[in-house]
Amino acid sequence: MSESTVPLEKSYVGGNGEPLIQVENLKKYFPITGGVFQRRVGDVKAVDGVSFTINKGESFGLVGESGCGKSTIGRTLLRLNDKTDGKVYYEGKDMHELSKNDLRKIRTKMQIVFQDPFSSLNPRIKVGDAIGEALLDHGLVSRKELKERVIETMKICGLADYHYDRFPHEFSGGQRQRIGIARALIMNPEFIVADEPVSALDVSIQAQIINLLSDLQQEKQLTYLFISHDLSVVEHLCNRVGVMYLGTMMEMAPTEELFSNPLHPYTKALMSAIPVPDPTLKRERIVLQGDIPSPANPPSGCKFHTRCPMASDICKQEVPEYRNVGNEHFVACHFA
Amino acid sequence: MEQPSLNRTEQLQEQLKIVKAESPWRIAIRRFAKNRLALIGLIILFLMAIICAFGPFFSPYELNQTDIKNKNLAPNAQYWLGTDKLGRDVLLRVMLAGRISLTVGLVATAISVVIGATLGAVAGFYRRFADTIIMRIADIFLALPTLPILITLGAILSDLKIEPSKRIYFLMLIIGILGWVGLARLVRSQILTLREQEFMQATEALGLRDSRKIFRHLLPNTVPIIIVSATLGVAGAILTESALSFLGLGVVPPTPSWGNMINAANNLIDFRKRPWIWIPPGMCILVTVTAINLIGDGLRDALDPKMKSR
Amino acid sequence: MAKELVAFRNLETHFKTSAGTVKAVNDVSFSIREGETLCVVGESGCGKSVTAMSLMQLIESPPGKIVGGEIFFEGKDLLKLSKKEMSRLRGKEIAMIFQEPMSSLNPVFTIGKQITEPLLYHLNMTQKEAKARAIELITMVGIPRPDKIFHSYPHELSGGMRQRIMIAIALSCDPKLLIADEPTTALDVTIQAQILDLMRDIKTKRNTAIMMITHDLGVVAEMADFVVVMYAGKVIEEASVLELFREPRHPYTQGLLKAKPVINQRKERLYSIPGQVPNPVDLGENCHFHDRCEFCMEICKTKAPPLRAHIDGHKTACWLYEEEGKAQ
Numbered sequence: 001m002s003e004s005t006v007p008l009e010k011s012y013v014g015g016n017g018e019p020l021i022q023v024e025n026l027k028k029y030f031p032i033t034g035g036v037f038q039r040r041v042g043d044v045k046a047v048d049g050v051s052f053t054i055n056k057g058e059s060f061g062l063v064g065e066s067g068c069g070k071s072t073i074g075r076t077l078l079r080l081n082d083k084t085d086g087k088v089y090y091e092g093k094d095m096h097e098l099s100k101n102d103l104r105k106i107r108t109k110m111q112i113v114f115q116d117p118f119s120s121l122n123p124r125i126k127v128g129d130a131i132g133e134a135l136l137d138h139g140l141v142s143r144k145e146l147k148e149r150v151i152e153t154m155k156i157c158g159l160a161d162y163h164y165d166r167f168p169h170e171f172s173g174g175q176r177q178r179i180g181i182a183r184a185l186i187m188n189p190e191f192i193v194a195d196e197p198v199s200a201l202d203v204s205i206q207a208q209i210i211n212l213l214s215d216l217q218q219e220k221q222l223t224y225l226f227i228s229h230d231l232s233v234v235e236h237l238c239n240r241v242g243v244m245y246l247g248t249m250m251e252m253a254p255t256e257e258l259f260s261n262p263l264h265p266y267t268k269a270l271m272s273a274i275p276v277p278d279p280t281l282k283r284e285r286i287v288l289q290g291d292i293p294s295p296a297n298p299p300s301g302c303k304f305h306t307r308c309p310m311a312s313d314i315c316k317q318e319v320p321e322y323r324n325v326g327n328e329h330f331v332a333c334h335f336a
Numbered sequence: 337m338e339q340p341s342l343n344r345t346e347q348l349q350e351q352l353k354i355v356k357a358e359s360p361w362r363i364a365i366r367r368f369a370k371n372r373l374a375l376i377g378l379i380i381l382f383l384m385a386i387i388c389a390f391g392p393f394f395s396p397y398e399l400n401q402t403d404i405k406n407k408n409l410a411p412n413a414q415y416w417l418g419t420d421k422l423g424r425d426v427l428l429r430v431m432l433a434g435r436i437s438l439t440v441g442l443v444a445t446a447i448s449v450v451i452g453a454t455l456g457a458v459a460g461f462y463r464r465f466a467d468t469i470i471m472r473i474a475d476i477f478l479a480l481p482t483l484p485i486l487i488t489l490g491a492i493l494s495d496l497k498i499e500p501s502k503r504i505y506f507l508m509l510i511i512g513i514l515g516w517v518g519l520a521r522l523v524r525s526q527i528l529t530l531r532e533q534e535f536m537q538a539t540e541a542l543g544l545r546d547s548r549k550i551f552r553h554l555l556p557n558t559v560p561i562i563i564v565s566a567t568l569g570v571a572g573a574i575l576t577e578s579a580l581s582f583l584g585l586g587v588v589p590p591t592p593s594w595g596n597m598i599n600a601a602n603n604l605i606d607f608r609k610r611p612w613i614w615i616p617p618g619m620c621i622l623v624t625v626t627a628i629n630l631i632g633d634g635l636r637d638a639l640d641p642k643m644k645s646r
Numbered sequence: 647m648a649k650e651l652v653a654f655r656n657l658e659t660h661f662k663t664s665a666g667t668v669k670a671v672n673d674v675s676f677s678i679r680e681g682e683t684l685c686v687v688g689e690s691g692c693g694k695s696v697t698a699m700s701l702m703q704l705i706e707s708p709p710g711k712i713v714g715g716e717i718f719f720e721g722k723d724l725l726k727l728s729k730k731e732m733s734r735l736r737g738k739e740i741a742m743i744f745q746e747p748m749s750s751l752n753p754v755f756t757i758g759k760q761i762t763e764p765l766l767y768h769l770n771m772t773q774k775e776a777k778a779r780a781i782e783l784i785t786m787v788g789i790p791r792p793d794k795i796f797h798s799y800p801h802e803l804s805g806g807m808r809q810r811i812m813i814a815i816a817l818s819c820d821p822k823l824l825i826a827d828e829p830t831t832a833l834d835v836t837i838q839a840q841i842l843d844l845m846r847d848i849k850t851k852r853n854t855a856i857m858m859i860t861h862d863l864g865v866v867a868e869m870a871d872f873v874v875v876m877y878a879g880k881v882i883e884e885a886s887v888l889e890l891f892r893e894p895r896h897p898y899t900q901g902l903l904k905a906k907p908v909i910n911q912r913k914e915r916l917y918s919i920p921g922q923v924p925n926p927v928d929l930g931e932n933c934h935f936h937d938r939c940e941f942c943m944e945i946c947k948t949k950a951p952p953l954r955a956h957i958d959g960h961k962t963a964c965w966l967y968e969e970e971g972k973a974q
Contacts, residue, residue, distance in 0.1 A: 065834035080540055107543025120534035124360050124556045133552070134542035167359055172922050183538065202689035203861060207905035207918035214915070229834065236907040236916065259910055273839040274909050275864030279887045287843055288836045291804040307836075 020191060020223050021054040021077065026086035028069070028076050032296060044296045046072040048247035049086070051322075056190075059217060059224035061238030061255070063231055063270070067295050069247040070227045074193040077225065078110055079103065090191075108138055111184035115196035117176035121168040128154075128164035131183045140187075149186060157182040158212060174205035178212070185216065191223045198233060210237060231274055235259055240328075243267045246295055246303040249322060253329035263325065263336040266304050302334065310335055364560070367638035374634020380627040384620070388434030397425040399432055400590050411612050418612035420600060430616045433592035438624070440508050440587070441574035447512025448573075449566045452519030457558070459520070460527025461550060470520070477517045486510065486576070490585025500591045507586055511573050519565050526558045560639035567632035571625045578621050594621050650718075651823060651855050652701065653677040657715035659693075659700045662708060666927040670696040670710070672879035675953075678823065678872075681853040685870035685887075687860055687902075691923055693879040694859045698825050701857075702742055703732050720822070738768040741816035745828040747808035751800040757784075758796035761815050768819045783814040788844060806837035813844065820852070827859045842868060863906055867891060875899050878924055878934035881953055885960040895962040897939045933965065941966055 027050075029043035047069040054060045062070040075081045077088055079095050088095040090106065098106060114120035121130060132150040135141045141149055151161045157178045168176060177197060184192055194213060198206040214237055216222060228234050234241050235255055242252040243266065251264040262268045269286045276283070288307045293299055299306050305315035314334050322332040358366075368374060392399075403423035411418045417426040459470040489510050493503055530536055530553075539549050574594075580586030581595030589596055594617040601607045601614035659671040671693045678684045686694040699705050700712055703724065717724045719740065724732065736742075744750045751760060761783060762776035771779065777796070784792035787810040800808060809829060816824055826845065830838035842865065849856055858869055866873055866887065873890045875883040875898070883896040894900045904917035921938040933939070936946040945965050953963040 065836060075537070078541055080537055104543040104545075107541060110541075112538065112541045114534040114538065116534055120538060122535045122553055122557070125552065126359075133548070134544060137542070137544045137548055169360070170358075174922055180538075183542070187542065202923070203863070203902055204689060204905050204919040205922065207907075207916040208920075210907070210916055211918055230907075231835075232907040232909040235909060235912055255912075259912075269836060271909060273835040275838075275842070275862060275868045276908060277863040277867045277891065277903060277906060279867040279870070279891050281867075285839065287839050289840075291806055291837070292834065 018056045019053045020056045020091060021225070022087070022089040023053070023073070023077065024051050024087040024089075026050050026073065026076060026088060027084040028072050028081060029084045042296055044294075045247045045298060046295060047076065048298070050244070050247070050249050051086075052242055052249065052252060054191075054223060054225060056223055057221050058240060059226055059238045061226045061228065061234035061241040062244060063228055063234050063241060064244035065229060065270075065292055067246070067292055068244040069295070070244050071195055073244075074112065074195050074225055074227050078107075078112055078193060080112070104138075108134075108140070108187045109189050110191040110193070111187055111189040112193040112195060113177070113180050113184050113197045116200055117173045117180065120180050121176055123168055125168075126164070127159075127166050127168060127171070127179055130168070131179065131186055134183070134187055138187075150182075153182045153186040156216070157185065158208070172205075173201050174208060177201060177205075177209050181209075181212065181216070185220075188220075189222070191225070193225045193227070195227045196229065197226075199228065199230065206233075213237065231271060243270065246293065246298050248303055249330070249332065250304065251329075251331045251333075253327070253331075257327050257329050261329070263329065263331045264304075264333045265308050265310050265335075269309075302332070364635075364638040368634055371634040371637060373630050374638075377627040377630030377634065380623060381631065384434065384624055384627070385438060388431050388438060391431040392428060392435075395425065395428045395431070397428050399428065399592075400424065408610055410610075417616050418610070420613050421606070426597075426612060426616055429592045429597060430594070430620060433594045433597055433617060434620060434624075436504060436587055436591065436593045437574050437577055437595070437621075440504060440511070440577045440593075441570045443508040444511035444515065444573040444577070445566050445569040447509065448515035448519060448569060449562060451513070452516035453523050453558070453562055455516065456520035456523030457527060457550070457555065460524040460531070461554065467524070471524070474517045474520055477514070480514075482514055482576075483579075485514065486580055487583065487585055490580055490583070494585065494588070500588050504587055504591065507577065507580070511576050515569060515573065519562065519569070522561055522565055523558050526561050527554055530554055530557055560635075564632055564636045564639060567628060567635055571628040571632070574621065574625055574628075594618075648679040648681055650677050651680045651682075651720065652857070653716075653718040654697070654701075655716040655718070657697065657700060657717060658713045659696050659705060659710060660713050661710045663927065668926045669879050669929065670926065671700060672929075673715075674876070674879075674881050675715075676874050676881060676884055678855050678857055680822070680855055681849070682871045683849055683856040683858060683869050684872045684874065685858045685860060685866045686874045686876060687863065687866050688876035689861055689923055691878075691926060692876040694876050695827055697876070698742070698827055698857060698859055702736060702740065702825065734768070737764045737821075738819045739821055740823045740825065741819070741821040742825040742827065743809070743812045743816050743829050745831050747805055747812050747832065748800065750812055751808060753800050756797055756799055757803070757811055761796075761811070761818060764815065764818050779818070780814075783818055784811070786817075787811070787814045788840070804837075805833055806840060809833060809837075809841055810844065813841075813848070817848065817852070817854070821854065823855045823857060824848075825857045825859070828861070829858070830865065831861070838865075845869065863902060875902075878926060878929060880934065880950075880963065881961075882935065882963045883961065884953075889957075889960050893960075895956075895960065895967065896935075896964050897941055897966070898935050901938075933963075 026047055028047040029045050031040045032042040032044060033039060034041040050073060052060070062073060064070050072081065076083050077095070083096050090110065093106070128147070128150050131153060132146045135149065136143070136146060151164060154161065154163060159175065159178055159182065168179070171179065197213065198209050201209060210233065217224060226234060226238055238255055240252070240254050241258050243250045243264065245266050251258065251262070251267045258267070262271060269288045272283060272286045286309060290307050293306060301317050302308070302315040302320050305311040308315065320332045320334045322330055324330050325336060401424065403419070405423065406415070406419050407421050407423040409415055409419045415425050415427070417430065419425055455470050459467040493506055498506065536553060539553055577586050577593065578595030581593045582599045584596065584599060587593035587596055597617035598614045606613055654677065655675050657671050657674045658669065661668040661670050674693070674697055686697060688694045696705070701717055701724065705712060712725060727735070758777065758780055761780040765771045765776040765779055781792045781796060784795055789795055789807060789810055803811065830841050833841060845856065846869065848854055860866060870887040873885060873887050874881055875896065877898050883890070883894070883899050890899070894903055898919070901917065901919040905919060907916060919938050924934055924937070931950050932948055933946040933951050936942045939946065943965060951963045951965045951968060953961050955961045956967050
């Protein structure tokens with residue numbers, strides 16, 4: 001255990017600089033239907049034109065509040081959802097153009113860990129079978145080797161071999177999350193989307209899972225897309241962070257750059273809103289007024305202008321350009 | 337952020353799960369065995385089935401053996417439940433009728449389960465076209481008034497002069513076909529709910545084959561709901577059969593069924609003076625249907641404790 | 647020091663389950679003073695919510711039952727009150743807000759109806775007075791256009807707004823104690839900041855005592871005057887907030903503080919408490935934290951440590967600070 005707050009020697013770009021995932025102007029709208037004939041009356045613009053790149057070996061964090069589209073991005077990236085527009089490339093291959101067969105093959109390389117440890121496991125399937133079934137289904141291992149591989153992976157994830165024949169209901173939230181991680185890990189993936197993997201867990205268990213994820217990354221050179229609403233968790237685990245609001249990327253920068261020099265008023269507000277466990281600290285807090293607008297009917301111009309303490313007329317009319325302000329620091333704000 | 341929305345008691349129950357390797361099925365059996373009413377229902381149904389199946393072998397009388405000398409006898413040592421207007425032994429007829437009523441109930445339900453579960457699963461899993469078509473057909477079936485249809489079909493069967501012994505097969509088919517809609521909708525909605533569960537998304541992310549998704553993940557999770565609904569369906573089918581037979585449109589004499597035996601009481605004299613003719617089959621219907629419903633409720637509580645509160 | 651408002655004395659709330667008895671609250675004693683914010687902190691299943699529900703006497707029975715102890719509210723033992731007296735007290739003297747603002751509002755009634763209900767019932771106001779008061783309350787919790795909100799239904803409001811309405815309802819009869827059970831857990835951080843601000847505001851303006859139940863030490867640090875840490879049904883540490891964060895004494899409290907990633911304090915690796923919360927069924931008479939504790943001694947496995955003050959006002963239940971422990 002080390003608790004010193006040493007600055008970390010992680011490169012700005014993260015990973016080895018070779019892009020693994022490229023997302024270009026991705027859009028995902030969910031239709032709202034209404035009326036007698038279930039006609040499309042509008043769209044929930046869950047993801048509204050987002051671009052970013054994740055390099056090999058890097059861990060990229062996406063933060064934002066509920067409804068900002070971060071989970072939708074994760075799922076659209078893996079093609080668990082269809083996209084509305086834009087491109088997603090995995091090692092140069094367009095994910096949404098792959099045939100069913102190619103998609104099935106590429107699925108072994110990219111995995112997802114879910115938020116809810118209760119709904120992410122089938123209650124009627126034994127833990128060992130749940131972890132191993134994909135290997136079997138893809139014909140990657142014979143039935144004989146299967147159990148060995150499963151138990152090996154379970155051990156890596158901090159589970160005991162006698163857990164093999166148990167059912168999910170016999171496990172606590174933290175252990176279930178370990179099962180979910182083992183299920184993803186056994187495929188030997190290159191890329192893992194972690195969708196709020198710790199937000200349903202207790203503090204003491206959260207730390208265990210975060211450490212497990214970070215150990216695995218180092219051992220297996222994994223690439224992560226880490227989705228969370230908790231900036232402090234993202235800061236701890238990621239090399240690069242993107243901040244989203246209402247389907248749009250507001251700011252993106254290498255972690256240290258972002259946390260030492262946040263440029264977007266939303267990022268600043270988000271940071272100051274997190275309660276810090278230190279009663280002696282008296283901070284000047286930026287409390288945002290009002291509620292998050294509905295993504296079905298986002299504000300004009302800069303989507304944040306309704307709650308922004310700095311908003312002026314230009315923010316209501318013009319969408320701010322998402323631009324690089326140096327140091328790989330991107331921001332979409334008229335005043336940054 | 338979204339929290340798993342369990343209420344307090346459920347949360348507590350989650351934490352109290354005993355650390356023992358027990359499959360969800362075994363837990364359900366254990367829960368069922370603790371439900372006294374359901375067990376009573378099961379025992380009654382079991383006894384009823386045994387008596388109906390094997391009782392006739394021990395009877396000194398024969399089916400449709402008339403004996404005018406001994407007609408309309410009250411229950412006595414020789415005829416335990418008396419005789420009817422043709423001098424037939426009521427006890428024997430009640431047992432034979434039970435065979436028919438229970439068989440019709442079971443087979444008709446089996447037919448609706450097969451149709452309903454398959455169509456429901458297809459609609460829920462493939463959605464889009466399949467879903468639209470199947471569900472619109474279901475809507476049409478729901479819009480049909482069941483009783484008039486059954487009566488009409490019964491009348492058609494009578495017109496076609498189908499032999500009474502074959503008639504029950506048609507009856508099973510008709511009741512079965514008219515009964516699939518409820519189950520299809522149930523299975524479909526269950527599958528739609530399951531699809532949204534993260535473990536189903538995980539099967540997609542893992543690139544599992546459709547067959548594995550359906551047979552390993554989806555169907556086992558719909559089985560509880562099918563079992564419960566089928567059990568209650570058997571009770572419904574028995575009632576429908578009885579009602580039809582009572583009206584003379586289901587199982588027709590001389591083949592006995594509980595429904596057409598009660599029909600014997602359709603005149604005031606029999607009704608008032610000879611209750612032994614219609615009370616035994618009536619009681620059989622009442623007891624059997626109640627027993628099945630108790631079992632169904634017990635199964636529901638055992639298989640899906642969350643459904644109880646709904 | 648302010649007067650004592652609530653006092654729990656050796657409270658025992660048990661739940662009967664098929665697997666055995668769960669001592670959800672096991673010999674818990676602490677008190678809340680007037681105008682003070684007391685935070686009860688702990689992980690899921692530690693008994694913090696059950697303690698609050700025992701105070702409100704909203705424990706579902708069966709399976710739950712308060713089997714021992716006393717709960718004093720302004721000197722009266724609540725456990726000896728009749729049902730009717732208790733229901734007069736609930737909502738009037740003691741009010742409660744919950745984690746899920748959606749499920750705690752009735753979807754078929756307007757906001758106005760739900761706010762005026764306690765006013766009509768507890769304060770015998772007329773409809774007109776009640777409406778005026780309701781509008782005043784809605785304004786107070788920082789919702790613009792109170793007239794419009796008065797006539798809207800819960801589903802028309804966002805989560806944050808609903809929680810504000812819950813607070814307005816809770817404050818409608820000017821209670822002496824407000825129980826807040828994870829009031830911000832279901833909300834986004836920026837909305838959480840608003841609600842915490844509002845609650846702080848209420849406390850200073852109205853001098854309402856707040857019993858706040860939370861798992862978030864950050865929230866504790868921001869809100870609390872006094873902190874009670876619970877683990878597996880027992881109070882393991884209590885102290886003023888400054889004291890607790892300056893010098894946490896119980897290894898569990900220390901672990902919790904170290905395990906939480908803190909913004910702008912990046913660590914190479916998070917400290918993590920090994921293992922998991924024990925199965926609450928039939929826990930033995932020992933320190934329930936012993937199997938996760940890095941300082942575990944022989945005595946910890948066999949005997950439960952008493953909750954005792956070693957420094958003024960700072961109580962800890964840990965053998966490390968007892969003579970018996972030091973001897974080993």
